[in-house]
Amino acid sequence: MGADDPILSVRGLRTEFSGDRGDVRVLDDVSFDVGRGKIVGLVGESGSGKSMTALSLMGLVPRPQGNVSASSILLDGRDISKLEPAAMRRIRGRDIAMVFQEPMTSLNPVRKVWEQVGEPLAIHQGLGRSAIRKRVLDMFDLVGIPEPKTRLDAYPHQLSGGLRQRAMIAMGLICEPKLLIADEPTTALDVTTQAQILRLMRDLRDRVGTSIIMITHDLGIIAEMCDEVNVMYAGQMVEQADVFDLFERPSHPYTRGLLASIPRATVARAARRMPSIPGMVPNLAKLPPGCRFAPRCSDAMPQCQRPPDLLPVGVGHSARCWLHSAGAALPEGEMR
């Protein structure tokens, strides 16, 4: 396994939920790679399956309602897709860590911050209290928590939102994981703090070399942070590209729609949300038969009644859209 191999390589990830009204497939054949030391974006509207992808990778999909399967999930060359829950637990927090959206509620209100931040060390490395305290202090320093010594014994409610998110990041990084998944880490924070947290994460990648999956609905953050981008829609990957390529040549109409709705600094606040994509994310239990985006797509064609495949449209750039499968339009779909 060379240095060029991706740290994470997901193939055919599929997550289903069984409910009162039958099964719903919330992730359908999701495949993507995360390169070493790269920040990879997962972008889409809420309900597109980006957070579910993270939970599936972490093995945190609630059972028994949820069911996760995959052809393979290679983490640093090792397939973790068929691991027992106990083995998966040893990977969580040690090899893959996660930072959640809500720093206010993601920390336990009745336990001191250092105990919570240092807990992965106790779980995975069996360290004692004083060793953990020292490491947490170092981590607090690393993530830029001012006066780290005095914050160790604080309770979460005594910290600001930004500090809590820094503490969450410290918790995520404390076992030096191979991969950090950040699920909308700045959504709950004010604009200034947002920028600080993003800068911190980029810094950490540069200094520590952590590979990061960045989940967001905000293409602005993607542009600022990521090396590669995966666009998700209704539980599927619809476009994958290098960040420059994606912004230069967005190939899927959905991506174009997202790009068009990026707020521009010069535009007045009231006009910022416009233009957005008309319509809503479809109900996953009642998906259209063909392309899932077709009902909202301004470029919809007759072919769109059949499901398109994710096909290359350039070097390291692919899209799931009939617009780009002119050659493939006839045979692939017909033969099924």
Add this chain to the structure above:
Amino acid sequence: MTLSADPAAILEPETIEEASFLRDTMRAFRRNRMAMVGLAFVVLLVLGAVFAPWISPHDPYRVELDEQLLPMSATYWLGTDNFGRDVLTRILYGARISLVVGIVPSLVSLLIGTVLGILSGYMGGKTDFVVMRLADMMIAFPSLLLAMVVMYTLGANLLNIFLALALVGWASVARVVRSQTLALREKEFIEAARANGTSRAVIMFSHIFPNVVPTLIVLFSLSIPEAIMWESSLSFLGVGVQPPEASWGLLVAKGKEYMFQAPAVAIAPGVAILLTVMAFNFIGDGLRDALDPSMKD
């Protein structure tokens, strides 16, 4: 300024909404199996209590000294007590007391608690302070002891049981209603009514009150079994309903002297209390889940 004076135009959407709210509630309640079982039991109990003289061939009060403590038989399904009276018949007559005691004082404490709770929550200030300190005191009294003191002072009879239970019960109702009123007071539709110059009395009665009704229904249904329990305890201790009346608590107390010869005399009325209290609890839980799913668990 003239506001639209057409009552139908104002009322209609609300009534439609209310009707569908009621329908949803009924449907959710009917789907709750335990609640329906509880309801069926209570209906049977009510019928049994009301038609007791026609159902039972025995006289609940007539003493037959040569038929003391008979075992269960075809004539006396649950046997007879130490005065030769049919146990089952006495339990049926006891149901009358339990049902009345369950319902009447609960209604009274609900009425007092609602009025004071809304006043306290909406008016705030001195009213709130006085009412809530009174409620604090009532809640600090151990309920059974308070009820016993009332019975001691006023004498042990059914009417005074009503009084004692209402005195014990209103405070917790007032607390719940007050906290709901406090929350409602901040809602937009109340602010709007206030801005329109609606009088405080009208706001309290026709805007706040309807919104606490679902809670009141739940509180009512859950206070019935509690009241039944208190009455039977008081009667068991000898400070409640007096012989020869047939209260369930009293039946257990008198029956316990004959546990060796005829255990059914004491055990059967206890089973009646247990089943009735459980049935009302099922109904109460069902109503709570149906009226306010967020209160579940």
Add this chain to the structure above:
Amino acid sequence: MLMFALRRILVSIPVLIGITLILFIMLNVVPGDPVALMMKEHASPEVIERVRAQMHLDDPLVVRYLSFLWNALQGDLGNSIKLNRPVTDLLLKAFPNTLMLAVCAALVSWVIGIPAGILSAVRRDSLLDRFFMGFSLLGVSMPVFWSALLLQYVFAMQLKLLPVSGFYGWEYMVLPAIVLGWSSAGVSARLTRSSLLEVMRHDYIRTARAKGLRETGVITRHALKNALIPVVTIMAIQVSGLLSGAVITEAIFSIPGVGRITVNAISSRDMPLLQGAVLFATVLVILGNLVADILYSVLDPRIRSQMKKDA
């Protein structure tokens, strides 16, 4: 912390004064002549006169109330009419028995109720959950006097494993503690279950799982402390319910405690004794609430720092 406790105690004082007033009115004013109520018909005029003098019944009401309050403050609750001994002595002698009963019952309630509630929540909707919840409903719906009778009948009269009643050793405490504890075990179990289920929905539980903590660790290290805060505080408030239950339990098992004194005071129409016993019990309830408030603040760091700010 100390400031908070002190302030809480200060707030309780008006409540306590109000209670003495209500109690005084109910026992001295409402009946008209309390002696008539105590003596009923058969009492010689001399006896009535003696009691009236002993209780200063010919003083004005306000004077009587104030002296009752003043004496109570000094620990003097008057003399029992029937036993002709200081009420305070009688209560203090009986209290350890009631306390022991209450503590044993609380232990039974927690030892059964809290684990049952935890298991129910963890295995939600399982057969175990339904069993425990059915059991707890049974506990809540059973009148204490009746379950006492049943246990007495089965374990003392039929199996002869335990004494029927009285209080001469620990074995006399077993049945009463189970009877009283069992009814509140149902409450503890339901409370623990719902509280834990509520806590398990929080984000920090997901965080704990994301660290690779095993499920038992998630529950013991992250969920339980949060879930038990309301349980513990409500248990302290439950002193009131426990006292009411103790009255019945003591009466049935002939345990010479405060509850039985109360029942006896009523049946022997001993007003000073009744007044003293109820006041004593009420002070216990207020103390219970006080402990609950303080416990809450000790357990929840959010409230703790709130208090520091206020103080």
